[in-house]
Amino acid sequence: MHTPDDARRELESLLDFYLESGLDCFLEEEAVDSFALSEDLARQQQAMRSAAHSRGMPTLGPAQPGGRPLPDTRSTHGAQGGVGPQGTQVSAVNAPVPGGTFADAVVPDKEAVSSAREAAGAAKTLDDLKQRLSQFSGCNLRLTAKNLVFADGTPGARVMLIGEAPGRDEDLQGRPFVGRSGQLLDKMLGAIGLDRSSVYIANIVPWRPPGNRTPTPQETEICKPFILRQIELAKPDVLVFLGAASAKSLLDVQDGIRKLRGRWMNFDVGGRSIPCVATYHPAYLLRSPIEKRLSWRDFLSLQAKLAETANR
Template identity: 45%
Template structure:
């Protein structure tokens, strides 16, 4: 077969493949070119249509691959927001009347939604003695005044025994709305109300403070000890420019449950009376 005859014979598919192998081609590809620098595989063209143009995706930035920070605790954010709002409202009040209006209009404490009344204070805001309890109970919620139930009646008798009544005593609580079922107030509820009771003290500037119960003592004096250990021991309430002698007392409700400790409570009342006499 001459060279002219060999050229006239078309090569077989096997001959073509052997040619490409000898030329260094070791991979078979499709009918259309593939951009192998792309991060995403090309989408197939629609049937019967022209092939879609290849697009290069936008580069991935470090911010897209960095792990996202953990989500903040919504309850904690809510408590902090309520405390911040209460602090701003309280600071803007320059009289007891303004503060009472601010407390009644405050919606940052969830207890307000289940309470009948906002319970703030009773007595004389100019009195030398300020007694601060924990939270309103059923009777207080119904009447809108602190310490008016059975424990409040016992407190009035104790005050009367040392020559005190609503004319020379001012009575309030660290919480202004009744916790359902008379349960203990939560830390979030205390945070929401604390700026208001601190502002009330700053406006009244009593000579002596009596903290009735563990929550009042913990909130105002920062103590972590039980009330039975610190009762009757003088401490100091310190806020900004105020330094006021403060006496932790057993709550009257506790005295009703444990009448055997009334002797210790009476000694504390006598100590309280002596301090007021000394300061007058």
């Protein structure tokens, strides 16, 4: 007899198969080429700038029916604006994206990644890094998120845990892992004698993606220099990757979490080689509690590694 539990296990097996195959999110009915969309966006922005320049005006605001620009009431961050036709305000900041997208949105290209590397590399302390990240304009997720979710716990702690991106609760509070998955993480840490005061917690992407969707590869790549610098400045003895996304991104591997978890490796950053291990994300354990037994093994292994490194 086919029971509801059987159906649930079959669905979980199918989802695991998709994850192992690298398919970790569904956004549309059909595949979307994000790179092509970025190129189209750049061409549209350039066309708008050219049109504004030919009329002797600064950057135009978004068009309304009839072709007239709408008033631009946004903060211009110190840029000077002007008055356009019919007395409408014209902003001198970057051209807004047609179709109602935020006017400060940027094209997620190599230039944005290079800008992130430059900003992250210039940070001398974790506080400095947080300040630079809060001022960084190269990732569009900042436009929809309520708060920057930088870190929680104690900087300089022996253990640093890294997830993928904040969720709704994290976005509201500005701290990582404070929702249901965070409560489970606290219990897992407590089981081996740790708590938030003895660890340091962060995410690869510090802003919540809209609707808790998976960050795009471009968003992850743009944010990656900041988490690398955060690891370098935090100087943990041990790294723990929570979930496949953080492990695959930082270790630059394609293996799924089932192959990665529980295996001790080394992560090289800032001239140091840091022991690291991947385990299941607490959110996954809430959906598949039977896997908690494997995460328990991973945390026991973490406890042993801390004892081992303490004696060096």
